[in-house]
Structure formats: structure tokens, C-alpha cells
Amino acid sequence: MFVVARGIVCALLIVCSVPCRAAEPATLRVSVIPTSVLAPLYAGIKYGYFKEEGLNIDLAPTAGGAIGIPGLVGGSYDIAFSNNVSALSAVAQGIDVQLLAPFPEGAADETAVIARKGEGIKTGRDLAGKTVAVNTNRNVIWLYVREWIRKTGGDPAQVTFREVAFPQMIDALKQKQIDAAFQINVFVIAAGKDPALEIVSFPYREVQPKVQPSQFLATRKFIEGNKDKVARFLKALKRGNEWFDAHIGKDELFSLVAEFTKLPEAVVREMKFQPVAKKVDADELEKTRDLMKREGLLKADVDVKKMIYAE
Amino acid sequence: MSVVGTLEGASSKPSAAGSIRRRLGPRLYGVLLIAAILLFWEVSSRLGWIVSAYWPPVTKILWAAISQLGGGDILVSLAATLRRALTGYAIGSVLGIALGILLGKSKVLRIALLPLIEIVRPIPTPAVIPPLILFLGVDDALKIFAISLATFFPVFTNTFAGVATVDDTLIQTARTFRTSWARTLLRVVLPATLPAIAAGLRTATSLALVVAVVSEMVAGSSGIGYYLVEMQYALRPDLMYAAVMYLAITGYAVNRLFLVLEARLIPWMGKT
Numbered sequence: 001m002f003v004v005a006r007g008i009v010c011a012l013l014i015v016c017s018v019p020c021r022a023a024e025p026a027t028l029r030v031s032v033i034p035t036s037v038l039a040p041l042y043a044g045i046k047y048g049y050f051k052e053e054g055l056n057i058d059l060a061p062t063a064g065g066a067i068g069i070p071g072l073v074g075g076s077y078d079i080a081f082s083n084n085v086s087a088l089s090a091v092a093q094g095i096d097v098q099l100l101a102p103f104p105e106g107a108a109d110e111t112a113v114i115a116r117k118g119e120g121i122k123t124g125r126d127l128a129g130k131t132v133a134v135n136t137n138r139n140v141i142w143l144y145v146r147e148w149i150r151k152t153g154g155d156p157a158q159v160t161f162r163e164v165a166f167p168q169m170i171d172a173l174k175q176k177q178i179d180a181a182f183q184i185n186v187f188v189i190a191a192g193k194d195p196a197l198e199i200v201s202f203p204y205r206e207v208q209p210k211v212q213p214s215q216f217l218a219t220r221k222f223i224e225g226n227k228d229k230v231a232r233f234l235k236a237l238k239r240g241n242e243w244f245d246a247h248i249g250k251d252e253l254f255s256l257v258a259e260f261t262k263l264p265e266a267v268v269r270e271m272k273f274q275p276v277a278k279k280v281d282a283d284e285l286e287k288t289r290d291l292m293k294r295e296g297l298l299k300a301d302v303d304v305k306k307m308i309y310a311e
Numbered sequence: 312m313s314v315v316g317t318l319e320g321a322s323s324k325p326s327a328a329g330s331i332r333r334r335l336g337p338r339l340y341g342v343l344l345i346a347a348i349l350l351f352w353e354v355s356s357r358l359g360w361i362v363s364a365y366w367p368p369v370t371k372i373l374w375a376a377i378s379q380l381g382g383g384d385i386l387v388s389l390a391a392t393l394r395r396a397l398t399g400y401a402i403g404s405v406l407g408i409a410l411g412i413l414l415g416k417s418k419v420l421r422i423a424l425l426p427l428i429e430i431v432r433p434i435p436t437p438a439v440i441p442p443l444i445l446f447l448g449v450d451d452a453l454k455i456f457a458i459s460l461a462t463f464f465p466v467f468t469n470t471f472a473g474v475a476t477v478d479d480t481l482i483q484t485a486r487t488f489r490t491s492w493a494r495t496l497l498r499v500v501l502p503a504t505l506p507a508i509a510a511g512l513r514t515a516t517s518l519a520l521v522v523a524v525v526s527e528m529v530a531g532s533s534g535i536g537y538y539l540v541e542m543q544y545a546l547r548p549d550l551m552y553a554a555v556m557y558l559a560i561t562g563y564a565v566n567r568l569f570l571v572l573e574a575r576l577i578p579w580m581g582k583t
Contacts, residue, residue: 031449034544060449060532061541067444067530076448167543171363186546190364262545 025056026229030216031068031080032061034261036185036271037103037214038081039253042260044240053232069095072219078226079218079233084288085140085297087215091307092300096220098309099280100230101237103214104244106274108204110185113145116173117198121180124154130179133164133172138297140213145182147291148203173197186263189270207291212277212284223309231311241276248273280308365548376553385554388538389561395451395534396523399458400515407463407515408508411470412500428467436461437525444530454526454534461522466511473507474500506580513569520562 032038041057044050050057060077062068068080069090079100090097113132115121121130127149134142146156164172169181174196182203183191191197204211216237223230247253253273258265285304292298349369355361356368379385410428414421436457447453477500485495527536535554542551573580 034541061537062449062530062532067441067449070441070444071449071530074445074448076444076450165543167365167546171365174363186544190546196362262541262547264546267546 025051025054026232027056027058028078028229028233029058029060029076031071031077032059033081034061035081035214036257036261036268036273037107038260039257039273040104040237040240040244040276042240042256043243043247044236046256047240047243049236049239049243050233053236055229055232055236069097069217072097072217072222078222078229079216082215082217083140083213084211084215084285085143085213085292087217087307088285088289088292088298088302088304090217091302092298097217097307098220098223099285099307100216100218100223100309101234102212102277102280103216104274105210105212105277106272107211107213108202108209109272109274110188111141111183111204112188112191112202113148113180113182113200114170114173114188114191114197115180115200116176117196119179121200123152123201124149124156124159125152127154127180128158131160131162131177133162133169133178133181135163135166135182137161137163138295141182143288143291143295143297144203144207144211146295147207148201151206152201170194170197185271186267189267208284208287210281210284211288212281215280218309230309234311244273245275248275282308364546365543365551367549367552371549372552372556375547375549376556379550379553379557384538385535385550385557388533388535388554389557392520392523392527392534392536392558393561395454395527396458396519398451399455399523400462400519402455403459403462403519404466404512404515406459407466407511408470411467411508411511412474412496412504414467415471415474415504416496416500428464431460432464432468436522437529440526440529449530449532453530454523457526458519458522461518462515465514465518466508469507469511469514470504473504476507477503505577509573509577509580513566513573516565516569517562520558520565524558 030041032041045057045059060071062071068077068082069086071077072080073095087097087099120126132145132149134145136142142161145161146159149156149159162178164178164181166184166187169178169183170187170191172178173181174194180200188199192199204213218230244253254265254268257263257271258268261268282305285307289298289302289304353369356366376385410424414424439460440453440457443453443456447456481499481503482495485499490498523534524536524539527534528540529536531537531540535558538554539551542548542554
């Protein structure tokens, strides 16, 4: 009798434990950097879209995107924020990563080449013999500034490229340690207000106006083993995207971005926000791949269509 | 009379200043130098000698530092860094002392391990952080490993050298009394080596803190290293320098604490 009762209790416990476990949210570890393009992800977290999909997003913020892919391969992250050049390099080196989702458009209007005012730097041709700052050599910023120099009559071989972190570029420029810098949004805004500096050009506009530099990546191995989790992640992210699109120019978006980037809200209000791209664009990725090949950044050929995750 | 009175009056004033000077001792000059540098910083920023968004006046930094005392991110970040630094420091120190003594006393171990240690020693720890991400991930394991590695070498080198310089008469005396190997190690070699170990441990304290911050800057999600980079991107140099200030105070306090403990626990330090 006691044995039967114990059996019933055990059976009940097993039956109960299944729904209990199912109710526990699954965790996804996502590497992020403090950039405004991640606003849809943060909106999804803030407004509970991921929770509603049974997902707990464990954010792993890093200061730069450099550790995103190594962290992904090493298993520290499930999904990493990275860029198109790093993703293509990874695939060419046999690291099987896939691009999961598009980001807000408008990279072409946010990143600019800046220089000291009155020194006559207007095009790539004016940079012959000069020094240009990039955040990382042989990565996305370096690649596109070189192409911009070429397109505007210059020769990248005659330009010295120096690695300087984005926050230090303006000071380096003013102290004449460099002659121009390819900068990201917040610092472009700061440079625009500085009487000693001027915005020379928005290189993406001239090289590849529809470029999609930012990506969410995951390894194919992870995606195949966690198809349901990835689908739920993308579903919640889509709602975050919709929220983002609906709040462009509104206070809620400004305060959300100020909150996670820790930027002063006054600066955030000056940023240009564009709607989220409808899809990861293979044609744009092909253009990036071809540029990389020309600069010798890709040794192996990459089929970009296979890199884009299709649900 | 008036001359005498003047002299008396004059002599009483310097005595008050003299007592402050005596109390502060030679440190007064150090404090004055720091005050002068900070004043120069303040003036250079206020008067626009250095025009940069990343050169805020010292008073603004101090205000940011004080405002953090009411429960800001800096103290939470500092606690995370200290936790990592202490854990890594403890692991690296224990291994450094143990291997330093063992290699100092065992020729076999010396032959087996010393070449490896000498090859790894000159590699700057921050340089191994990015490749280590593949094996240790980006979390505490990576940072604590890097801190342990940085701590290990000065502790090991000092301990190893300390063991080698233990007075042979002490060892021979222990042998005469047929003291066991383990007891000789614990009661003779270790106390004689303690001043050398302490010197290594003190060098390692600052290294542990530096490597903790650097590792957080490279692969951080928390801690003061991550906070420093985050504030640079958030256009908040006042908070960035405030964090640096807290870090400097922590480093200074740890060093002072170490000196006090050294004087209490190893009173024979520096005496022959």
C-alpha cells in the first residue's frame, strides 16, 4: 500500500515537474555594445516582449565588438552583436556564423569623416600624405574610408591609417596627431558643434548608401540546436523593431536610448533614427564582400546567401 | 621689550605650523605636490589652456565622485573589480609561494618546471587575454586566470630567490636536530623567506589591480575597467576620472594596509 502511494506521489511529481520546467524562461546570452542601434532589443526587454516568449535575455555588454565572435565560438554568448566585415572574415576562416536579424537603417547618415576646419580637406584626394584615424585597422571603418578615399580621387596607399579609439579621435585631431577621422554618431554630433572642426563627408553615402554594418550573429551549430529559442528571440525582436519604428522622434525612444547608452538625453535627441531594415540584405553584404576581397581582407570566397539565416 | 615681544609672537606662530609639519612629516611635500598638480589641472581646464571634452575641471570630477557615494555605479563596479582582483591574487599568491618554495628546495622540480616558467614569465598578461577568451570565455574565469597569472610571477620569483638565500647554517642546525623535511620547511625555510615573499606579494597587489582593470576593459561586462570605457563612450569624462580617482585611492589604501600588516606580522622584515 505504502509502495503504491509512494509510486502515485512520484508519478504526480513527474507530471507536475514538466509544466513547471516549461514555465521557466529559457535564457539567451547576448553580447551587446552600448550603441543606439540596439534600441529595438532594449525595447523588447523593457516592454516584456522576450518574457512573453518565455525568454530571459542575459545581456553581456562589452565596450567593443572585438570579442563578440571569439565569445560566440568559445560558447560565452549564444548571440553576438558584431559587424558585416567581422562576420564575413569569420565565415571565410571556417567559423560558421549566420546573420540573424537586421538593424535600424541609416548608418550612412550617422558616420562621418571629420577634419580640422580650414585645412582644405574635402575629398580623399586631399588626404595624400595625411594621417586618418580608424577605430580598428582592417575592419569595417578602415575598409569603407579607404574606398571613400579611392572614390573621391585619392589613393589609400598614400594615406597613413592610425588606430585611435572613437572617444579619443577628436582630441587627437585637435592636437594635430591625425588629420582626419572616421567617426560614429555621438562624436559626429560633438564634432559638428566644435568650431575648430568640420564634417567632411559621410563615406557610406558615397560608397554604399544602403550598407548594413551591424549584425546579430549566432553559430549555425547553436541555431540548429536551438531552433525554437532562436525563433522566439526573432519574434520578440520583431515586436521590439515595431515599437522602435513607432516611436522614432518620441520621448520614450530618447529616454530608452539615454538609459542604456548612459548618454545625456540632450545628445540622444540630436541623433538621427531611421526605421529598422526589413531584412538582412544579401546584395549589400555581397558589396561588402567584394570590397573586402579587393583590399585583401578575404582569402577565401564566401557565399553570402548561405550566411543569412532563413526561418 | 617690544623687540622681545615681537620675537615671542613670531616664535609662537611657526610652532603651530611646525607641529603640523611634524605631524605630516615628509609627507607634507607629497601632499603639496598633489595639491599643486590638481590646482594646475583645475586652472588649465577653467581657463581653456587645454580645450577638450575629456579634460573636465577637477572640481567637477570631485563632485561626480561625491555624488557616487550615495549609491552610484562606480562603487558597485569597484566592488566587482576588487572581488576579482582578490580572488586572482589569492590563487596566484598561493601557487607562487608553494612553487617558489618547492622549486627552491627540489632540484628535480627545478629542472622540470623552471624552463616553462621562465618562458611564460616575460609574456605581458594583457596580451594573452584575447586568445584566452576561446578557452575561458569572457566571464570571471578569464579575468581571474589573468590576475592569478600576473600575481604568480613576482610572488614566485621572490619566494624562489628568498629560499635560495636562506642561511645554510639554519638548515644545517635543523638537520643536526634531525628535524623532518616538512618541519624544516615550515619552521625554518618559510620564516626566513617571509620578507622576500612579502616583497613579492606587495609588488603583486598593484599588478593584480592593473590586470583586473585591463581584463575588464578588453572583455568586461562589469567592473571598473568596463565602466571606464563605457563612460568614455557615454561622453561622461567626469565620471570616468572619478572612477580613476576611486581606483587610485583603492590602490593606495591596499598598499598602506599591506605595509601595516607587514610591520605587524613580519617584524623581522628588513632586519638582518
